[in-house]
Amino acid sequence: MDRTGWKPFLERWSEEWQIANPAEEPDADPWLGFPPASPEEVEALERRLGCALPPSFRDFLLVTNGWRNAGNFVWQLRNTDEIGWMRDLDPFMAELYDDRDDYADEGAALARSLLISLEADAGVVFLDPGDVDERGEWAAYDMFSWTASGPDRYDSFYDKMDDFYAGFHALDRPQCETQRTWDAKVDQARLASLAGEVDQPLTVLKEASRFGRDRADVLLFQMSAILGHADASNGFEHLLGRGHHLSWPLDEGLFTAEILPFLFAQHGRARNRGTGSAVTRLMKYGSDRVQQLIADYRRRAAEPGFQVPFGNPEFDTAVRALLADPAHDDAWPLLREALSTWRPMSEDHLVPITLLADPRTARLITPERGQEILAIRRG
Template sequence: MDRHAWKPFLQRWSEEWRIAHPGEEPDGDPWLGCPPATEDEVQALEARLGCVLPPSFREFLLVTNGWRHAGNFVWSLRGTEEIGWLTDLEPMWAETWVDREVKYEDPAAARSLLISLRADAGVVYLDPGDVDERGEWAAYDVFSWRARGPERHDSFHEKMYHFYAGFHALDRPRCETQREWDATVEDARLASLRGEVDRPLAVFAQAARFGRDRASFLLFQMRTLLRSEDGGLFYPRPTKSDDTGSWTLDEDLFATQVLPLLSAARQQARRFGSDSMPRSRQDRGSQRVKYQFPGDGRTQRVERPLGRHQARREEPAFRVCFGDPEFDAAAHAALDAGEDAWPRLLDALVHWRPLHEDHIAPIALLADPRAARLITPERGRELLATSRG
């Protein structure tokens, strides 16, 4: 990213940070940066370090010689006078360290350039030993309280974009960026119903990084049918009482589509043991998660409706409801058809109708063991590639 692209990006970030934190910077200037470094200052830094800086970081310094509030856990970045090698400035972070009995070794740290000034028990650095074809150095951040090692991005620009997305996910400023993402998500939702797969997946994943909960739920549905092990089970984000603009998952949609999956996953975990299950099918933390019902502000733990649903599963006449009556009947008939089950299930999709505007795929199918065995990742993609609704 050159300086002409850095400036509007950083200006937008600054303005959005002020929206999220009104009154915290009383001087009236929304700019989170500093005066730009001069070319002479950057060249002096490069001479002191004995190397040429990676292009996106070099251009960044020529726009702002330092930065405040780079995400929620990095409070400031260094300017040209403060940048130096990690081993010289923060030698502890260049050594092997242990957290929660896990040993992390990062050979990049010992040769890397420290660019963070103040952070929440962590550092941000660039690795001159990991350079791509653009001349960009890999960028890392690591925090002592995070139970994993350093997190890598391909460049300083990508690291800053990651911090920017994290700021949106945590602070959720009501601003143009969020409205743009919501419009893009809606377009991708309609595309997914037309049978597009890869573009909606990419849009939902990016929007989820920015804290758009609706995108997270739409992504969950697609990944569920794709049998993606990194999809996870969807737990609605608790909504703050004063956050009236937050998206909430429809109560009926949760009860008919998500709850059966949670129940089936728990039943399988108890039968075979969670260690034998793919990560996305494990029952993880349902007792700790709350579900915010829309409208009246009631909050209850997922555990209660989950327990009731599991009790119903034990009844002899129980069968999973897959959705609207016509599709439910056609899908059950298909699953009873033996060797013809898969083509008949595909044919049944013509009867599927969304139960809500946030419903884009028949995910409740996977709560039935017969369908769970039948729908492979390839067949799940075939279902998603079929026009629906």
């Protein structure tokens, strides 16, 4: 990211920040930055430090000498007069991991790092001159004591700022063109997935999730589940908690017919292992409506003769027919053929994850076969 790229990016960020956090003075300047540093100021900083700055950070300072609200937990970045080595500005932080063999690499990075944050919520942002790529970019880190984990690494200062920008969108949800653009990309990824593409939709949905587009998490959850990812429900669970303001209205039909059977199958396995489950957590922390839907489902599932439907009637009939035929030791080819009759129940539905709720069909779907299902043109 050079000066020509930083300026429009930071202007857009500033305008969107004002949408989410309206100024008391309507005509106030939305710019979150400061006047640019002069080349002489940057050169003076480099002389004081005894080294050249990484390119993306140097060009950033030539656009704005400091920055306000660099993420929801970093309130200000330092200017050229305030930037300095961690060991000089915050010796306690520089020596934080001196006695921790399990954090030896992180401790070394802290000890030699350049501190660039001024005000933050019990945390720091820093650059590591000992971790440099072929472009001359230094690795960037942030670390907050309340996360109870070590520093998070990013390939460059720009990558760290891009993460801050996405985090602002995920938390503040400004109603702006950036959000509308991501919503359009999510819908395109949905259509691409139904057409049999796998990698590109996954990439788009993961990026949209970073920007707080909840529908992306719903679609990503289904793809991850059929691919056998153990943490498939992690990104989806938080949408259903109390106090979460969804950018996606809860699709109760899909949640009840497809998602809950899958979550209850996970719940049964977790109970056998003596571990927690998404169902257990949602019954404790989920919204009132989610808790009601779970209770209703649990009641129905306890009734005699209850069966989880596999989907639309044609697909359900085809799956039950192949399961009832004892002549077929390996029912996978028949199940694969039956997928031609599957239809999504809503625009949030990508794949029949109820197949994973019944042990007879779940055993047929390895991660490789899950990939094969996603590669089939569906619906």
